[in-house]
Amino acid sequence: MSLSLRSRRTNVDNEQPSPTTRSWWRPSQFSESLSAYVLLSPALIIFFLFFFLPAGFLIYISFFHWGILSSATQFVGLRNFRTLIAQPLFLRSIITSAYFTVVMIPATVLLALAIAMLLREVVTARRGGAWRAAVFLPHVTPVVATSIIWVWIFNPQFGLANAVLRFLHLPALNWLESVHWALPAVMIDTLWHSLGLYVIIFLAGLANVPRELLEVASLEGAKRSYIFRRIILPLLSPTTLFVVILSTVNTWQAFSQIYTMTGGPHGGAGGPAFATTTDALLTYQTAFIYDHFSLAAAMSLVLFLIILSLTLIQKWVSNRWVFYR
């Protein structure tokens, strides 16, 4: 903000004989910039203290042997990373995270888009606001609270999930106690909790598709499915990319619901038999249960690099399918 103000002043101010002279140091300009930084400082300080500083510190301790209670630090180079690679559990946690993400992203995108398409028809109607609120509400309720509700839903004896299965004459499942079904159960909770946000994003994207284009398409004799494929999807592609990136990041970082639903009885590391131990959960267990902060820092760094590279790949691939107006 201060930059644009400064350049505007430089252009219109006739007092300065040479337009090439930098004038940011002049008293009026300086005070303007200063006031801008003063106003920004609360946000900048918070951002620095709670984001950049811990992130920098994390990178730092990942190359050291560091304990939260001991002041002694010892540089160990890449030893933490070598330890990680040698750990089968770490590799497994990455595979679990990848599985979680690979299932969640298409499910999220498809379901959110489908719900948004349905809601698009009703949001303009009388109770449109109520529908939107109903979809968005799960997202704004605390994830720990809703996850506890889902623990009850997935209770093998009296849970709603098994009641539904029994009603459909399907065999009841052990859900959170089953190696095969614990992660899908967590996925269902995650999907239910996060969907509202993505539906709202898609609704905003759909609102940006000009009505005339859809009208022209229908006048030209195109069927609904054809209009969806040829007009809506391409014009929605930037929104879809955004949702894909956001859900990738959120899914790789997912922690609270996994910990609440499956962490407690399994030493905080997700279970049964590490069935839901994602990278984020293993990092938590390594740091806060086993006190290996340096190792956990190295894990976080690896997680960061994975998410960064996935995002970059998505961005790169998106050049082929995303259309920006």
Place this chain on the structure above:
Amino acid sequence: MGEVRLEDVSKAYGGQTVVENLHLTVAEGEFVVLLGPSGCGKSTTLRMIAGLETVSSGRVMIGETDVTLASPSLRNVGMVFQNYALFPHMSAFDNLAFGLKAKRLPKAQIARRVTEVAQMLELEDVLRVRPKNLSGGQRQRVALGRALIRKPSVFLMDEPLSNLDANLRDHVRMELASLHRNLKITTLYVTHDQGEAMTLADRVVVMSAGRIRQIGTPEEIYNEPADTFVAHFIGSPGMNLWSFDAHGESLSTAESSSVVMHPSLLQDLPTSEAEIVIGVRPEHLELADFVETPGIRLAMEVELVERFGSHQLVHGKLAGVGHSIVARMPAELKFEPGSVRIVAADIGRVYVFSAGSGERLHVQARANEMYRAVDEAWGKR
């Protein structure tokens, strides 16, 4: 079969009626312009014909088919929108071919039709270009081509020229006229620009507040306005309209008065009309000395002069009455603000309207007859 018939068509949103009891028949091959100010219901009417808006009551017929409830895709209409509504992610070719591809026509046939239309509209060189990189005129032509390529029975255009700059607008207007001359597709064209309406239309439909005020050829609309709305809306600037007490003193036939009417114009006024509106177009006002048979003579107090090079618009007030007046005068005449000039209009150019309903009182027709009689008498002499 391209005849379009609207039978008692109304459209209401909630409790608000935007189009009321519309009756209109557009003959096959005819070019009809719906003209009116913003919010008069002209675009809604067009959209009801296209099927993009439902009809609250009444019937829409295309040819012999009742399409009131038919979906837009079944009506075989082509439409051009104000902002062209080109698909931004498709090339000009794909935009043109959209309707044909949606109908799953063979590729070779699509390519042939696109080439034909592109040739007709001079778009061959830009077929691979996306709308973003096309000029305004080219976008316009792609939109036209897309609507034409399916050979629709009715062609609908919603203010298609309003996004073009003035020069291009004139050019495209002429292109539209020649396109219609060649293709003879029944066309409904919505605009608020009377210039477009007058130059393009076979018939003009003047609308206001959801109702049709007058239907007629451009000449009829201009020369025989049905009411004060049409009289004022058509023409640039619109007709001068002054209301007078029909039997009062300000409207006098006496030479000394500031507004002098030809006696024949006041003779047959219906007695029910306490107040009447006299209308004269600015371009029909001349300096009194040049008018042979004045229907009205006015003392004009000059206030402001706008010079346009080819002519000038003289704004002022009727001396002693206070009504404002605009006169279009030749550029070479001198008008000094503050001076009083006597202007007049020929007896055939003075219109009388009812002040209550705004409708035209056809005293002028009788006046014209009288005028001809006077002429003949002069001729005989």
